[in-house]
Amino acid sequence: MSSSSKATSAEPIDLRSDTVTKPSPAMREAMARAEVGDDVYGEDPTVRRLEEQVAALLGKERGLFVPSGSMANQLAIMGHTRPGDEVVVGEGSHSVWYEVGAGAVLAGVQFAIAGKGGLFDVDALDEAIKPPAFYYPRTSLIAIEDTHNRAGGRVWPITQLRAVTERARARGLASHLDGARLFNACVASGTSPGERAASFDSATVCLSKGLGAPVGSVLTGSVEFITRAHRHRKMLGGGMRQVGILAAAGLYALEHNQARLADDHRNARIFAEELMAARSPHLSVNVAAIDTNIVNVDLDLDAEPVVARARELGLFVGASAQKRIRAVTHLDVDEAAVREAARRLSAATGHA
């Protein structure tokens, strides 16, 4: 293609994830000013403030600052289950796909998949729960992702969220909310984090996704649950010292970067619409299914060579399945960038 040398030198656009954002000067300023102490001794006032603020936001007794969403999920699984138990998750769950089998190693659990497509209903939950025979694993936990990553950032309807968690409780299961992108769900649906987390025993939010902090998640739940999670965090080497520097970034992100997630959602839609308007015969997007900032692009080609070609054209995206590409909008890309990104992705399929 004659334009390829020009495109290769184009300003790169990174839509691999909303985790790729860099802290803004104002966020760095807040980090530099943070009051700190040794958090393993429980003496970091900025961490305390973040934990209290997030716990209040989610309507839980206590919060625990952890390095990652993956650790938060694992602490929840360790805290709610015993080895040999089964955890019910939706199809494509982060804990099943992207946590290196940690549930099996750290908690000794296995997973049961409820329904199809990531979100599921009460009937699918009932089907997934094993009866209490001595030879079955004990189904002891349900873990829900809101928004659901592999489903393309889908938001759970709040009535369905409540119905499923209430059924779980009625059947003796604990419930955990993986809210890595809970704020996206809130902004998209006009509901509050407290409303969405209310029916769960524990809930996590990530500060390092759409909110734009460099590191960190907060796990919340009852005092008893967080006391257990605190021990497990130390066990996994997640006790951090003067970590108020990072908590300050989280506090800044909570204050400044929640409402603007609506821009990311708008840009995800624009990206998808531009992509469809480019009329490449090799790709399709279900635009109506875009709830938030994640766009799944289905291909009739293998994804990896398209990802490699896109990179040559200055667009970073990821292959999330053999014939599927994921693109994620975030605070470091604007409308002009996503329009240009759509052009580059279409070109990467061989369609100018």
Ligand code: TLP
């Ligand atoms: N997801 C990452 C990758 O691991 C796939 C991403 O780029 O989207 N829960 C959900 C629903 C997530 O999407 C993620 C991150 C996590 C948990 C884990 O968070 P981290 O990366 O902080 O361990």
